Amino acid sequence: MLTLPAPAKLNLMLHILGRRADGYHELQTLFQFLDHADELTFNLRDDGEIHLHAQLPGVDHEHNLIVRAARLLQRHSGTRLGADIHLHKRLPMGGGLGGGSSDAATTLLGLDHLWQLRLERTTLAGLGLSLGADVPVFVHGHAAFAEGVGERLTPVEPEEPWYLVLVPQVSVSTAEIFSDPLLTRDSPAIKVRSVLERGGRNDCQPVVEKRYEEVRNALILLNNFVSARLTGTGGCVFGAFPNKPEADRVLDQLSVSLPGFVAKGSNVSMLHRKLEALS
Numbered sequence: 040m041l042t043l044p045a046p047a048k049l050n051l052m053l054h055i056l057g058r059r060a061d062g063y064h065e066l067q068t069l070f071q072f073l074d075h076a077d078e079l080t081f082n083l084r085d086d087g088e089i090h091l092h093a094q095l096p097g098v099d100h101e102h103n104l105i106v107r108a109a110r111l112l113q114r115h116s117g118t119r120l121g122a123d124i125h126l127h128k129r130l131p132m133g134g135g136l137g138g139g140s141s142d143a144a145t146t147l148l149g150l151d152h153l154w155q156l157r158l159e160r161t162t163l164a165g166l167g168l169s170l171g172a173d174v175p176v177f178v179h180g181h182a183a184f185a186e187g188v189g190e191r192l193t194p195v196e197p198e199e200p201w202y203l204v205l206v207p208q209v210s211v212s213t214a215e216i217f218s219d220p221l222l223t224r225d226s227p228a229i230k231v232r233s234v235l236e237r238g239g240r241n242d243c244q245p246v247v248e249k250r251y252e253e254v255r256n257a258l259i260l261l262n263n264f265v266s267a268r269l270t271g272t273g274g275c276v277f278g279a280f281p282n283k284p285e286a287d288r289v290l291d292q293l294s295v296s297l298p299g300f301v302a303k304g305s306n307v308s309m310l311h312r313k314l315e316a317l318s
């Protein structure tokens with residue numbers, strides 16, 4: 040039995056540079072992980088079956104990214120082994136925290152370990168990219184500046200503050216935000232150094248604020264205490280604090296209005312810290 044975390048990510052900034060012929064967007068984004076995670080447990084099966092013992096609203100078994108990742112790895116490796124997989128879901132779906140992508144990455148790394156495949160990280164990241172643009176960063180497990188459609192990664196070491204994340208009760212479809220005619224797609228490319236020194240913005244934020252009153256309100260609430268921003272295509276919003284007690288104090292005041300949580304930012308994902316301890 041193997042139990043592994045599938046941590047959340049934040050997009051500390053997200054600039055949209057353009058749109059490719061296939062509809063995907065060229066972007067620049069800064070990823071950092073949170074010490075807040077789903078939990079997956081893998082048990083070996085020798086009959087080649089993949090069974091996920093969890094039901095997510097609106098996602099059937101074969102479409103769950105965990106099952107898709109497991110089958111992809113089976114096909115790629117030719118293994119005759121299978122797995123029973125249990126999921127403890129903590130990350131909100133459609134929250135911009137990358138929960139589905141992170142579950143997929145943890146499945147690729149977890150089953151690679153359980154099935155003793157010893158594939159290269161770059162191979163697993165390549166398989167992951169076919170499941171979603173955010174999967175490779177979770178496979179590599181280091182905070183990164185991402186370019187292209189999100190697959191070209193440069194490892195970075197931003198500060199690791201405590202974050203307060205508010206969870207508006209909406210599920211935002213990434214495809215819906217990327218297809219909005221009001222989305223600006225003309226941000227100039229910038230250098231990673233400039234992002235680390237001066238930060239950036241989230242180009243999706245104005246579109247998401249316009250479409251979702253709940254997100255607008257969450258930003259107003261959090262902006263009373265700290266500079267608040269949307270992660271990914273939302274709907275979660277976050278602010279940074281120098282220590283946990285300050286973040287907890289603000290959460291105490293805001294939790295009457297909205298659910299949220301406090302978590303440490305980390306440049307090495309919880310998943311990779313756990314895998315390191317196993318080897």
Ligand SMILES: C[C@](O)(CO)[C@H](O)COP(=O)(O)OP(=O)(O)OC[C@H]1O[C@@H](n2ccc(N)nc2=O)[C@H](O)[C@@H]1O
Binds near residue numbers: 066135170213271272
């Ligand atoms: C915006 C981010 O959340 C930033 O972290 C991600 O790049 C989105 O990653 P993801 O959820 O893994 O996205 P995918 O499942 O690959 O794509 C969902 C949908 O978002 C749009 N999409 C996604 C990534 C990208 N660079 N351009 C896009 O236009 C496409 O319409 C796609 O159909």
Ligand SMILES: Nc1ncnc2c1ncn2[C@@H]1O[C@H](COP(=O)(O)OP(=O)(O)OP(=O)(O)O)[C@@H](O)[C@H]1O
Binds near residue numbers: 135136137139213
């Ligand atoms: N294991 C899974 N966990 C969550 N969502 C899943 C999973 N498998 C498939 N999905 C589908 O993927 C969609 C996106 O889920 P996810 O939690 O990754 O959203 P997100 O945090 O907004 O992602 P991102 O920031 O990458 O856009 C869900 O609405 C769901 O339909």
